[in-house]
Amino acid sequence: MTAPRRPGLDRRQWLGGGALAIVSTLTGVWRAQAASAKIAKAAAGYQYAPKGDRRCGLCASFIPGADPAGPGLCKLVEGDIPPNGWCQLFAVR
Numbered sequence: 001m002t003a004p005r006r007p008g009l010d011r012r013q014w015l016g017g018g019a020l021a022i023v024s025t026l027t028g029v030w031r032a033q034a035a036s037a038k039i040a041k042a043a044a045g046y047q048y049a050p051k052g053d054r055r056c057g058l059c060a061s062f063i064p065g066a067d068p069a070g071p072g073l074c075k076l077v078e079g080d081i082p083p084n085g086w087c088q089l090f091a092v093r
């Protein structure tokens with residue numbers, strides 16, 4: 001004799017819902033990480049001037065733009081990065 005089915009979710013429905021919730025959560029975390037892969041200039045202590053002889057154009061994280069004298073990008077800090085700026089994440093090439 002089998003037990004009568006209780007109303008509500010059966011195991012298959014419950015597992016399917018759990019898997020969907022996990023995928024949804026992981027997707028949200030991935031999107032949040034992708035959006036915040038770089039940090040804000042203020043958080044990096046960025047300044048639009050060199051720090052002594054240290055500047056973005058000499059940093060290992062700097063990605064030059066099409067015009068070497070113009071702004072480029074940084075692997076760590078968001079936004080346009082002038083080659084004569086500097087931040088606390090500076091690393092010698």
Ligand code: SF4
Pocket residue numbers: 044046055056057059060061062063073074075076077081085086087088089090091
């Ligand atoms: S890490 Fe800092 S110093 Fe280096 S390129 Fe990026 S913003 Fe400039």
